[in-house]
Each structure stands twice: as C-alpha cells, then as structure tokens.
Amino acid sequence: MDKEAPHAEDTETKILHAAEKEFLEKGYAGARTATIAEAAGVTHAMLHYYFRTKDKLFERIITEKMTLLGDIVLGAFGDSSLPLAERIRQGVEQHFDFIAANPSLPRFIINEVYAHPERLRIMETSVQGIASRLLGGLQSEIDESAARGLSRPADALMLLVDIISLNLFPVMAAPIVGSIIGGTYESYDAFLAARKQENVETILKKLNIH
Amino acid sequence: MDKEAPHAEDTETKILHAAEKEFLEKGYAGARTATIAEAAGVTHAMLHYYFRTKDKLFERIITEKMTLLGDIVLGAFGDSSLPLAERIRQGVEQHFDFIAANPSLPRFIINEVYAHPERLRIMETSVQGIASRLLGGLQSEIDESAARGLSRPADALMLLVDIISLNLFPVMAAPIVGSIIGGTYESYDAFLAARKQENVETILKKLNIH
DNA sequence: ATTATCTATAGATCTATAGATAATGC
DNA sequence: ATTATCTATAGATCTATAGATAATGC
Numbered sequence: 001m002d003k004e005a006p007h008a009e010d011t012e013t014k015i016l017h018a019a020e021k022e023f024l025e026k027g028y029a030g031a032r033t034a035t036i037a038e039a040a041g042v043t044h045a046m047l048h049y050y051f052r053t054k055d056k057l058f059e060r061i062i063t064e065k066m067t068l069l070g071d072i073v074l075g076a077f078g079d080s081s082l083p084l085a086e087r088i089r090q091g092v093e094q095h096f097d098f099i100a101a102n103p104s105l106p107r108f109i110i111n112e113v114y115a116h117p118e119r120l121r122i123m124e125t126s127v128q129g130i131a132s133r134l135l136g137g138l139q140s141e142i143d144e145s146a147a148r149g150l151s152r153p154a155d156a157l158m159l160l161v162d163i164i165s166l167n168l169f170p171v172m173a174a175p176i177v178g179s180i181i182g183g184t185y186e187s188y189d190a191f192l193a194a195r196k197q198e199n200v201e202t203i204l205k206k207l208n209i210h
Numbered sequence: 211m212d213k214e215a216p217h218a219e220d221t222e223t224k225i226l227h228a229a230e231k232e233f234l235e236k237g238y239a240g241a242r243t244a245t246i247a248e249a250a251g252v253t254h255a256m257l258h259y260y261f262r263t264k265d266k267l268f269e270r271i272i273t274e275k276m277t278l279l280g281d282i283v284l285g286a287f288g289d290s291s292l293p294l295a296e297r298i299r300q301g302v303e304q305h306f307d308f309i310a311a312n313p314s315l316p317r318f319i320i321n322e323v324y325a326h327p328e329r330l331r332i333m334e335t336s337v338q339g340i341a342s343r344l345l346g347g348l349q350s351e352i353d354e355s356a357a358r359g360l361s362r363p364a365d366a367l368m369l370l371v372d373i374i375s376l377n378l379f380p381v382m383a384a385p386i387v388g389s390i391i392g393g394t395y396e397s398y399d400a401f402l403a404a405r406k407q408e409n410v411e412t413i414l415k416k417l418n419i420h
Numbered sequence: 421a422t423t424a425t426c427t428a429t430a431g432a433t434c435t436a437t438a439g440a441t442a443a444t445g446c
Numbered sequence: 447a448t449t450a451t452c453t454a455t456a457g458a459t460c461t462a463t464a465g466a467t468a469a470t471g472c
C-alpha cells in the first residue's frame with residue numbers, strides 16, 4: 001500500500017533517523033557525521049551522497065522539529081469546544097505528555113535558535129499562527145469566564161508562558177532535578193507524573209476557576 | 211590593597227574571562243581554544259601554557275558556575291527571618307534577577323550536565339545542601355502557615371521546582387518567546403520585568419496566602 | 421546508463437607542543 | 447635561572463570528494 005518499502009528502511013531514511021538522534025542529543029557542534037553514518041549502518045560516504053553536507057542534513061532535521069514543536073502547542077491548546085477549565089487541563093496534560101515523550105526536543109530547539117537566531121524564520125509561520133489564532137481565542141474565553149465571575153482575569157500570553165515554563169523545566173533539567181529530589185519518588189517517571197498534575201493545579205489555582 | 215594588580219588584568223585572568231564567555235555561549239563542543247585566545251588578546255600557545263588542555267580550562271569554568279548556581283538558590287530562599295509571603299516574594303525576585311543577569315548560565319549548566327552527567331558530582335555538595343537545609347526549613351514554615359489557616363498546604367520541593375521553572379524559561383528561550391510576544395511589550399526587558407511580578411503572583415496564588 | 425555503494429584520501433579545522441627568545445625576580 | 451611569551455608546526459579529528467565497482471530499472 002505504501003509508496004515504497006517492502007524492504008525495512010532505505011539508506012536515506014536510516015541516515016535521517018540516526019541524524020535526528022545524534023543532533024538532538026549532541027547539538028550541531030557536538031554531532032559527528034561519521035558517528036551518524038556508523039549508527040545508520042552505512043559508510044560515511046553515503047551520508048554525503050544523499051545529503052551533500054552536514055549543514056543540509058541538519059537543516060532537514062531542525063526544520064522538521066521546529067514545525068513539530070509549533071504544531072504541538074497549537075494542537076494542545078487549540079480545542080475550543082471544551083469549557084475553559086477542561087480546555088486548560090487537557091492542554092497542559094497534552095503538552096506535558098508530548099514534552100515527556102520528546103525530552104531532548106526543547107533543549108535542542110532552544111540551543112540551536114540561540115546559536116543561530118535566523119533559524120527562527122523556519123518557525124515564524126507556526127509562531128505567528130500561535131500568536132494570532134490561539135491567543136486571540138483563548139483570551140476571549142478567559143475574559144468571558146472572568147466577566148461571569150467564574151474565574152480570575154488573566155493574560156492568555158502570560159498563561160501560555162506559565163504552562164510551557166512549568167512543563168519544560170523538569171524534563172530539560174532531569175538529571176539535575178533528579179539529583180535534588182533524591183529518593184523522594186520511586187522513579188523519575190513517578191515524579192514526572194506527579195509534576196504533570198501539579199502543573200495543572202498551579203494553573204487552575206492561578207485562574208481560581210470553578 | 212589587592213594581593214596583586216597594579217596592571218590591568220594578567221594573562222591568566224584574561225584567558226579565564228574570555229573562556230567563560232566562549233564556553234557559556236557555545237558550550238564545550240562549540241567553543242574553540244583559538245577563539246578564546248584571540249578574545250583574550252594573547253597568543254594561542256599561552257592558553258595551553260596556563261591551562262594545559264581545553265578540558266582543564268573548561269573544568270575551571272564549569273566548577274565555578276555550578277557552585278555559583280547552587281549558592282544562589284540557597285541564598286535566594288534561605289532567609290528564614292521573614293514572614294512566609296515575604297520570604298517567597300523576595301526569593302522569587304532574587305532568583306529571577308540573578309538568572310536575568312546571567313542569562314546563558316542555565317542553558318550552559320543544563321547542556322553540560324546532560325552531555326556528561328558525572329559533572330553533577332561537582333554540584334553534589336551544594337545540591338545536598340539545598341535538599342536538606344533549604345527544603346526542610348521551608349517545608350515546616352509552609353506547614354505551620356497552613357495549620358494556622360493562613361495559606362494552602364504545599365510541598366516545598368514542588369514549590370521550588372515551580373519557581374525555578376517559571377524563572378528560567380523566559381530567559382533561556384528569550385529569542386523564541388520574544389518572537390511570540392512580538393510587539394506586545396516595549397522591549398524584552400519590559401516583558402521580563404512584568405514576568406518577574408507575574409511569577410511572584412503565580413506562586414502566591416498557588417499558596418493562597420494572606 | 422542511472423543510481424547506489426565502497427575504498428581511499430584530500431582538505432579543512434582544531435588542539436597541543438617543541439624550541440627559541442624576551443622579561444622578571446632574586 | 448625562573449617565568450612568560452612568541453613562531454612554527456606536529457598531530458588529531460572531522461568533513462567532503464574522487465574514482466572505481468556493484469546493483470538496478472528500462
């Protein structure tokens with residue numbers, strides 16, 4: 001049924017997958033094309049045959065990842081068919097789950113955008129999408145709820161920054177936070193599960209929503 | 211009065227300062243010893259004469275920075291002579307100000323600990339200090355306040371993670387957040403000032419403190 | 421007769437040191 | 447007579463390509 005692929009993965013795909021792992025873990029500067037080729041199980045020359053340069057290969061990966069990250073923010077908070085409290089709870093949880101499932105993604109994007117701010121142009125479209133579509137709609141829902149006395153007034157942008165801040169840090173800084181919590185939790189995953197609920201509560205308490 | 215220093219900065223100090231900047235901005239893998247030497251205004255050979263290897267120079271910088279970061283957390287929240295609400299407000303603000311004044315520090319530490327988790331041992335002493343001294347004291351204050359009906363009960367560890375999360379993200383991800391906020395604020399510094407107060411409020415509302 | 425793969429190596433970049441020379445402190 | 451500095455270059459590491467060979471699709 002697929003366009004191709006009776007055989008497992010073709011060389012190009014194997015290189016892409018290995019490159020994704022290497023770049024996300026070590027960043028552009030720390031990644032080695034020879035390491036990528038080896039992990040993909042192909043000779044080093046193949047990497048250059050398919051992608052010409054390290055830069056072009058990197059460009060492929062970071063474009064894909066930035067688009068993904070933009071989409072997930074929009075996707076998590078975009079469902080406006082729910083009552084505000086539910087929309088926020090689900091948004092925080094979905095966002096948290098995505099970050100937990102892609103733990104090196106935020107560090108990767110933050111680092112590479114810092115190193116080359118012009119890379120933001122790749123995200124600009126999704127970022128503009130967030131700013132206008134999501135924030136506009138969310139803000140009017142918050143305002144309406146506050147006007148009815150169902151919750152505290154709040155700035156939708158600030159709320160979004162709150163949520164992203166709270167969700168990213170325990171995943172990005174896992175080794176450090178892990179060493180702080182020590183043996184308080186059974187595992188770091190148990191801590192993360194508790195943290196997800198804690199973040200939902202923090203936001204709902206801020207809105208004082210009923 | 212000083213031990214030395216009639217002349218501006220000696221070579222060793224110039225190299226250290228240049229190295230700090232280069233490593234914090236580009237990380238270990240992205241930093242170049244030749245770039246450091248050039249920025250310090252000395253020949254490349256001098257760097258190796260004083261510090262032998264890139265690794266040893268890096269070790270000097272990261273040890274200093276990890277200790278600093280540990281100390282600041284302890285320092286910001288350690289003043290237990292204040293009423294709880296004031297202690298938290300001042301702690302959040304002091305911590306925020308320190309991060310804003312050292313914007314590449316969190317990214318640097320998070321990246322280098324991720325790349326080499328064994329580096330956590332450098333921080334272990336300060337980290338243990340935080341876990342026991344700070345959290346223990348803070349927790350009993352929170353408990354006492356809650357018992358008197360002055361605030362909601364809360365877990366001191368979770369509260370600390372909340373604060374650090376909220377304070378770090380807008381500084382670490384400044385280019386990205388800046389592009390999301392667009393022209394809403396006069397400058398990114400204006401946004402950060404607003405953000406500091408917002409973070410204080412978020413925490414106080416979570417505690418529902420009066 | 422085009423596409424994919426391999427071996428071998430060039431070429432670029434970076435870290436590190438050798439060895440000579442100048443400056444400094446007894 | 448020790449410490450600091452410079453020039454020159456070795457040595458290691460990494461990216462990229464040349465050129466030959468094998469596989470694949472008409």
